[in-house]
Amino acid sequence: MAAELPKTTAETSNYLSTSRYAEVLDFIHAIQRTDPDLRVESFATTTEGRSLPLVVVGPYTPQSARASGRPVVFVMANIHAGEVEGKEAALMLLRDLVSSHRKLRDDLVVLIAPIYNADGNERISPENRTTQHGPLNGVGVRENAQGLDLNRDYMKLESPEARGLVANVLTRWDPLVTVDLHTTNGSYHGYQLTYSPPLTPNADDDIVDFERDTLLPHIRAAMKERHGKETYHYGNFVEQLQPEKGWYTFDNRPRFGNNYAGLRNRFAILSEAYSYIDFRARVEVTHEFLHEILAAVGKYGAKMMRIAAKSDERIARGKLRKQGLRFELAKWKDVEILWEKSVPAAEGEGAPDPWTETGAIVRTGEIVPMKMPDYGVFKATEREDVPWAYLFDNAHAAEVLRTHGIAVEKLEAEATIDAERFMVKDETHAEQEFQKHHEVTVSGKWKSSKETFPAGTFLVRTNQPLARLIFYLLEPRSDDGLVTWEVLEASSVWRVERAVAVVAKVIAGSPSE
Numbered sequence: 001m002a003a004e005l006p007k008t009t010a011e012t013s014n015y016l017s018t019s020r021y022a023e024v025l026d027f028i029h030a031i032q033r034t035d036p037d038l039r040v041e042s043f044a045t046t047t048e049g050r051s052l053p054l055v056v057v058g059p060y061t062p063q064s065a066r067a068s069g070r071p072v073v074f075v076m077a078n079i080h081a082g083e084v085e086g087k088e089a090a091l092m093l094l095r096d097l098v099s100s101h102r103k104l105r106d107d108l109v110v111l112i113a114p115i116y117n118a119d120g121n122e123r124i125s126p127e128n129r130t131t132q133h134g135p136l137n138g139v140g141v142r143e144n145a146q147g148l149d150l151n152r153d154y155m156k157l158e159s160p161e162a163r164g165l166v167a168n169v170l171t172r173w174d175p176l177v178t179v180d181l182h183t184t185n186g187s188y189h190g191y192q193l194t195y196s197p198p199l200t201p202n203a204d205d206d207i208v209d210f211e212r213d214t215l216l217p218h219i220r221a222a223m224k225e226r227h228g229k230e231t232y233h234y235g236n237f238v239e240q241l242q243p244e245k246g247w248y249t250f251d252n253r254p255r256f257g258n259n260y261a262g263l264r265n266r267f268a269i270l271s272e273a274y275s276y277i278d279f280r281a282r283v284e285v286t287h288e289f290l291h292e293i294l295a296a297v298g299k300y301g302a303k304m305m306r307i308a309a310k311s312d313e314r315i316a317r318g319k320l321r322k323q324g325l326r327f328e329l330a331k332w333k334d335v336e337i338l339w340e341k342s343v344p345a346a347e348g349e350g351a352p353d354p355w356t357e358t359g360a361i362v363r364t365g366e367i368v369p370m371k372m373p374d375y376g377v378f379k380a381t382e383r384e385d386v387p388w389a390y391l392f393d394n395a396h397a398a399e400v401l402r403t404h405g406i407a408v409e410k411l412e413a414e415a416t417i418d419a420e421r422f423m424v425k426d427e428t429h430a431e432q433e434f435q436k437h438h439e440v441t442v443s444g445k446w447k448s449s450k451e452t453f454p455a456g457t458f459l460v461r462t463n464q465p466l467a468r469l470i471f472y473l474l475e476p477r478s479d480d481g482l483v484t485w486e487v488l489e490a491s492s493v494w495r496v497e498r499a500v501a502v503v504a505k506v507i508a509g510s511p512s513e
């Protein structure tokens with residue numbers, strides 16, 4: 001006798017409420033009763049003691065998933081627990097994968113983490129995200145219980161959630177594609193959902209180009225043809241009242257999950273449901289988007305796996321020569337963007353532009369295609385050679401690198417080698433606190449000298465697949481590295497340009513939580 005398929009809290013409440021943590025677990029267990037092949041792992045335990053479920057859709061282990069040759073697609077929701085439609089849509093997708101859409105499992109291994117910021121979720125209140133159109137009974141909060149934004153924690157890994165995600169999902173399962181589900185407010189436009197590939201120019205061009213030129217246009221066309229819905233790259237108008245000035249994207253830094261995945265030579269899709277449409281419509285469009293992503297990866301997965309594997313291999317062959325240190329927004333192309341026609345408000349009327357918070361405007365509800373430049377990419381303004389290896393003496397930094405899945409070695413004997421030390425010229429600490437830090441920016445340059453490093457010094461070679469991430473974390477001038485986050489002193493990092501003989505050993509054992 002087949003067990004009955006469960007309904008989500010959003011569905012049973014007629015979209016007045018979103019699921020609590022316990023309801024998410026109940027839903028998963030009910031699904032498991034209908035399909036004993038499903039496995040549920042815990043990938044982290046939150047500050048408040050909640051275990052975070054990772055649903056493995058099928059009888060897979062990381063080893064058997066790899067051996068199957070199928071692409072692994074990882075869907076994560078609720079990183080910002082005020083943005084709840086991803087959680088509901090991910091649960092609906094899970095239900096489809098055990099019932100109406102089992103066929104999607106033939107070509108893919110799907111992993112689902114429906115409630116990443118579980119502690120934030122349990123702070124549900126109608127007072128949160130009040131500009132959002134439902135659910136009436138409230139949503140959770142953006143931060144976790146430590147007060148950290150998990151979508152700014154990918155590099156420094158200060159939350160148990162991010163450490164678990166990176167070690168137990170991204171490193172252990174090595175998903176080819178990560179899909180990160182959000183909700184956006186901001187400019188008034190004509191898209192029910194916007195999306196983004198990795199935006200860091202330090203990601204492999206082949207990965208980003210395939211996403212921009214093939215994968216995302218395919219998904220966009222499917223959303224239009226099969227669901228009648230308009231979607232496009234995430235962005236905002238430079239000015240709501242002057243759309244011809246342009247549309248621009250958000251950030252290049254890998255503290256954001258989509259950019260972080262790019263540094264790992266993997267594909268990422270950031271999904272942003274439009275918060276001015278109602279809760280049911282947001283869940284629906286996110287659910288449809290997930291289906292079209294799985295269908296597209298089913299179609300292009302083999303090719304995408306080859307692109308990612310080549311990207312890993314090129315690094316092993318020493319082909320990663322230069323990477324960017326500083327970046328600026330740049331024009332991608334001229335496009336037509338769906339603008340919601342807005343007009344200046346008369347005295348005492350209207351509301352401020354929700355994005356720039358300037359000038360009172362009135363929305364007309366009329367959607368108009370407008371030609372404008374799309375500032376949808378970043379370019380490096382300064383680049384630096386990728387060295388053979390980095391050296392430093394900081395156990396906490398070593399631990400962070402290991403949690404990222406990077407091989408860290410320790411010198412077993414004293415070594416005297418030609419190295420470069422970073423000579424700091426200027427060091428500024430941001431006045432404004434951000435994520436409990438005063439971000440550090442340094443200027444200066446590398447200076448060669450012969451140095452003697454004692455046994456026990458940490459050594460990180462860049463001939464490993466995560467070299468892009470190593471560079472970003474350890475270059476003192478990086479805009480999102482361990483110097484930025486006050487973990488490392490810029491003057492305590494050394495680099496070695498070319499291979500030298502050293503006696504060193506990889507630190508064994510998995511890093512602790």
Ligand SMILES: [Zn+2]
Pocket residue numbers: 080083182183
């Ligand atoms: Zn968000």
